[in-house]
Amino acid sequence: MKIAVASTDGKVIDLHFGDANRFLIFEIEDGEGKFQEMREKTPLPLKEHTERWIASIDLINDCKAVLCSKIGKEPTIELRKLGIKPIQLDCEVKKGIHECSKHLLS
Template sequence: MKIAAATTDGKLIDLHFGDANRFLIFKIEDGEVKFLEIREKTPIPVNDHQERWVASIDLIEDCKAVLCSKIGEEPTIELRKMGIKPIQLDCDVKEAVKECSNHLLN
């Protein structure tokens, strides 16, 4: 199972879903969290709000959850339709991914 995290520095979950230019992707395997890769989004103008969050969804479509500081109603609905759980929080990336994996695996 893969989990995406919206972060500016790789340490804190600190980005709005649509504002994230990159996502850290973690893989949960045999109960262990492993960093997999960084996925970067092509820059999209700030005024093209819908295109920004649609591009974010395209980057993480194979993930089971996405961790971000904020997320709007429309992207939340679209993610849930795809079976991706959006989780809003402001905390340490490693703690959040581990806690999320515990929750999703149980």
């Protein structure tokens, strides 16, 4: 199962979902997160806030969860419609992935 992480440095979950220009993608195997790839938004000027979070959803639509520091109500609803669990955390990426894997695999 894939999860997306919004992080500026790959160490700490520190980005708002809509503000993230990239997501780190991890594959959960045996309760461990294994880094797979980094996905970046196309560098087009997105004028409206809605465009920014829609672009984020398009980028991670094959993931089961997304870890971010904050997320708004509208993107939360849209993610859930796609079966993607939005999880707000303010911690290290490694710890967040571990907690997420325990929750999703239980």
